[in-house]
Amino acid sequence: MPELPEVETVRRGVSPHLLDQTINAVTVRDTRLRWPVLDDLPQRLAGRTIRGVRRRAKYLLLELDRGHLMIHLGMSGRLYFVPAETPAGIHDHIDWQLGSGRVLRYTDPRRFGAVIWIDAEPNSHPLLVKLGPEPLSDDFSGDYLYQCARGRKIPVKSLLMDGHIVVGVGNIYANEALFMAGIRPDRAAGRISRARYQALVAASKAVLQKAIDQGGTTLRDFIGGDGKPGYFKQELQVYGRAGKPCPSCATPLKEIRLAQRSTVFCPRCQR
Structure with a gap:
């Protein structure tokens, strides 16, 4: 999608x-x-x-x-x-x-x-009225995400992909942002510090902006409005790379399922 x-x-x-x-x-x-x-x-x-x-x-x-x-x-x-x-x-x-x-x-x-x-x-409109802030806006900040996570036991990746919290951080980009921020995707959202949420928000913005600049990520069906595929696929660090060496430490990347979604991370770099 x-x-x-x-x-x-x-x-x-x-x-x-x-x-x-x-x-x-x-x-x-x-x-x-x-x-x-x-x-x-x-x-x-x-x-x-x-x-x-x-x-x-x-x-x-x-x-x-x-x-x-x-x-x-x-x-x-x-x-x-x-x-x-x-x-x-x-x-x-x-x-x-x-x-x-x-x-x-x-x-x-x-x-x-x-x-x-x-x-x-x-x-x-009912489809828009309850949506969270745009991820590239100033409303999406580390302090905001930290407050949203208080008392939550759900995995941090699920929090990041909740459209009521923030819109548009889909599975591909959540995997990439969590890797960039050094956070395990299955870590309980309420047990992550404010400083680490600030790093996660910065990583999310950076990943999304880079993907936009490169025209998105073509995996199967996507073709941009100009008829061209997106090229961010070549930049993916973890998504779709289960079992391959971590680009930072060479540890084999691990794949798990969170909320029925493929989730890949480095068990050494992400904690």
Whole structure:
């Protein structure tokens, strides 16, 4: 599933081609996404102008001159541009025909994504209202995460991946940030010092920013909004490297399961 760096990469890729564009028409070929697409979505969007392209957590938000369109890429969703005459494939579910003559196309083989119309303030939407702060914002700090962890017995990795605590630190980047900070992923969240949480937040920000700069991490399905894969996979220190030498001390990396997710760490460097 695309995580925050991948979604931010898509946002950066499509934004220059969408800003101030008028949506001339919308073609919906299949409404059966994770949540059904509104039958009257083409009527709601026709003639609207795109004023902004934002991201909240893993959701893209197209700000129109009235209302918003919220897009989630799910497991295999992609947004990309095609010439207007390009025939649609079997998994090409929605087209937005723009004033520029280009078409923004949404394709999703697994149909786990979503295209949702929001008439009110997006942050009040049920999918967004309870989300934690953005990980690259000043609201996500070591002091904040330390306070969130007080009295918690859950593994620190689970805390870091809780979207009510902080959004967008998915499995890949949680593994990498914990390694960078030298913290075992299965350590009880409430037993970690404030100083170590400050190191973990700094590591999380550094890992996410580097992944964004390199266009995300392509493992299977992800392709950025510019049609190119992400290259952060080449920078991974622990994720997907179980049994291989730790890049710092050469100890074989260990893999465990936490909350049904693959978790790799160095038993020597992380404590």
